[in-house]
Amino acid sequence: MLEVKDLHVQVDDKAILKGMNITVEPGEVHSIMGPNGSGKSTLAQVLAGRETYDVTGGEITFHGKDLLDLEPEERACEGIFLAFQYPVEIPGVANTYLLREALNAKREYREEKPLKHIEFAKLAREKMKVLGIDEDLLKRSVNAGFSGGEKKRNEIFQMQILEPSLAVLDETDSGLDIDALKIVADGVNSMRDSGRSFIVITHYQRLLNYIVPDYVHVMVDGKIVRSGGKELAQELEEKGYAEF
């Protein structure tokens, strides 16, 4: 479903991605690991369509479409979801309001009827239970005054509601204690199915004990230098990235 070929990306004339390749098939979970500054988050942002990154070469196809041709909102409606490393605060906008607007934008894109308040509320309540999210969190402004854990859980909650076909989790585990980590992992695992894929970006093997990947890729200096199965993560945990 996703094919990234020889992707080159710059920020302010500085090359970050230098010939990145990855192919993700439906139902697969890929983990991308690597040291700080290797370009992992850049890949996540470029997939989602962040305009501050210059794509200088290569191509990305998603469900057969040229992803680079699409606006960020079109990519979202096509099924790409990014769980942000640093979710932003939007004061005055209720969490539930943004989410309903987002879901309805997606439904409109698919030429479906918008969800009514009451239908949305029911859906939200179901998903909230799964993630142990307080009703209060829905009424509060988007991420405003949320703890680190609440922000990450909120991202997963949004993912549950929006049901993407490809979810990119950008260091969703950072700053989470073990209980929160389990909740987040459960939220992801409950969504795994044959049609939905995940790219899990992380520094640490810890998360991968809970979200078990099909493939692990090591990213260093803007490209993937080694790929393997889930055992590769364990190896990295023991040896570190020094050999790359």
Added chain:
Amino acid sequence: MSVDLEKLAQEEYKYGFVTDVEQEIAPKGLNEDTIRMISSKKNEPQWLLEWRLGAYDRWKKMKEPRWAFLRYPKIDFNEISYYAAPKSNPRPKSLDEIDPEIKETYDKLGIPLEEQKMLAGVAVDAVFDSVSVFTTFKEKLAEEGVIFCSISEAVEEHPDLIRKYLGSVVPRGDNFYAALNSAVFTDGSFVYVPKGVRCPMELSTYFRINAENTGQFERTLIIADEGSYVSYLEGCTAPQRDENQLHAAVVELIAHDDATIKYSTIQNWYPGDKQGKGGIYNFVTKRGRCLGRSSRISWTQVETGSAITWKYPSCVLEGDDSVGEFYSVALTNRRQQADTGTKMVHVGKNTSSTIISKGISAGEGQNIYRGLVEIGKNAEKARNYTQCDSMLIGDRCGAHTFPYIEVKNSTAHMEHEASTSKIGEDQMFYCRQRGLSAEDAVSLIVNGFCKEVFKELPFEFAVEAEKLLSVSLEGSVG
């Protein structure tokens, strides 16, 4: 998305139509004859004519204020007509007597004058150019003793109240535009809520400028007697024209002991086009006196229209324990300029005031907050809280803040917070990643920014204000 944007761009100002109606328009120019003409049209008593002429004398000696952070060409006051009125029945007893064209105008504006079609619980006074064409629910309000009518009618029907209160808040020589208004004011609304009465419905006035080369000089007077409560809302629109039109209003509010007046404005005068051509010059003096103990006056304004806005709704807190509030959203897009804010003058003891101002600048808009908080020497334990936030969209607009604080009593407690932010690229991207278009993302973020003010509006109008803000922001993102 681009197709929708094009469509929206054409719809930008949807109130820009002109009503084709036979009008009586006074010749251009301002002199004593003009004033006499207006006064006689309205069958005014001699004292009021003299009051007007006195205002005109003062005005002639005054200079147009230029201290505001606004740039506009000199206004030629002799190129304006000071009176325009539809020729049809000047004071219809029923809807059937209203010119159908005018009725249709209000239908188009979404303000049907048929009572059964109206928003439940809102009474409307409809002012068309220089005259009030109709007031709804008058009888129903009269049952409670509430007077709601045009100011012209009040001059005839309730002369004692007019004589007692007109100019008691904004004296006729108060400032250049207030003096001009006092000389030539034509119509506006009058409200009196008797002792202990909670006005059973929202009152509102809808101002419409229609005639060309005409100024609108409206005058509104609201009196809330002891222990009463009234919520009042004004809305305004004007046709889309290439030349600028002047609107210089005066609004006076009086709150007696334990009375509350909530005054809300949704100002959507024609803002001019992208090149800054046309649009309303809006020079307005709005002031309320909290005369009584524990009285309260609350101003809420959503300013999205006009080419130029010069407006500082103020409260004079005379009664002990009285409360003044100012909640404002001002949006400037294209070449609009707004210099707006408030004055909170604390005279009585334990008086408190709150100022929440949200300025949004987009396009080449310039948004200025100007506010004065004055604590008098006898105002023991006065308190003020000011919060003043500006948001910038794009890099060609500007936001400026001029807060003035004068404290003459050492027991005062003052808080002032201010912030300026650019609409965050991070926020935009976050919303778009979730599936919202860029336009919807801006509108969502800006509406969130204004939340604290919108929640002060009567419910039906809060929804309208959000929509209006979204429409006014169109074209603000590439």
